[in-house]
Amino acid sequence: MDSLWEKIKQSLIDSASVAAEKAEYLGKIGRARLDIAETRHTIRDRFADLGGLVYGNLKDEAGSFDPKGNENVKQLIQTIDGLEDELSKREETLNRLRTEQDDKEEAETA
Numbered sequence: 146m147d148s149l150w151e152k153i154k155q156s157l158i159d160s161a162s163v164a165a166e167k168a169e170y171l172g173k174i175g176r177a178r179l180d181i182a183e184t185r186h187t188i189r190d191r192f193a194d195l196g197g198l199v200y201g202n203l204k205d206e207a208g209s210f211d212p213k214g215n216e217n218v219k220q221l222i223q224t225i226d227g228l229e230d231e232l233s234k235r236e237e238t239l240n241r242l243r244t245e246q247d248d249k250e251e252a253e254t255a
Contacts, residue, residue: 177242188225191221191225
């Protein structure tokens with residue numbers, strides 16, 4: 146028969162294990178959310194760069210500027226496209242982490 150001390154000790158070990166798992170999950174979620182925010186911020190910065198480039202060239206070239214033919218504009222658009230793809234992947238990762246945790250919690254309660 147287990148002593149009271151053994152029961153308390155096992156309870157503390159189980160609680161610590163659950164707390165560690167939850168902390169790990171929250172850390173992963175926090176990192177994923179931070180990555181998403183960072184990517185969104187970078188996208189906004191590149192849009193600002195694009196707008197400034199187009200505005201400056203339109204102003205300087207008195208309407209003769211062709212944004213579609215400008216290499217700097219093309220490069221910024223490609224960069225933004227790549228960042229939007231990265232953002233989608235990061236959002237999928239966050240959703241997957243949440244789904245996995247929800248499934249794990251459902252399995253533990255069943």
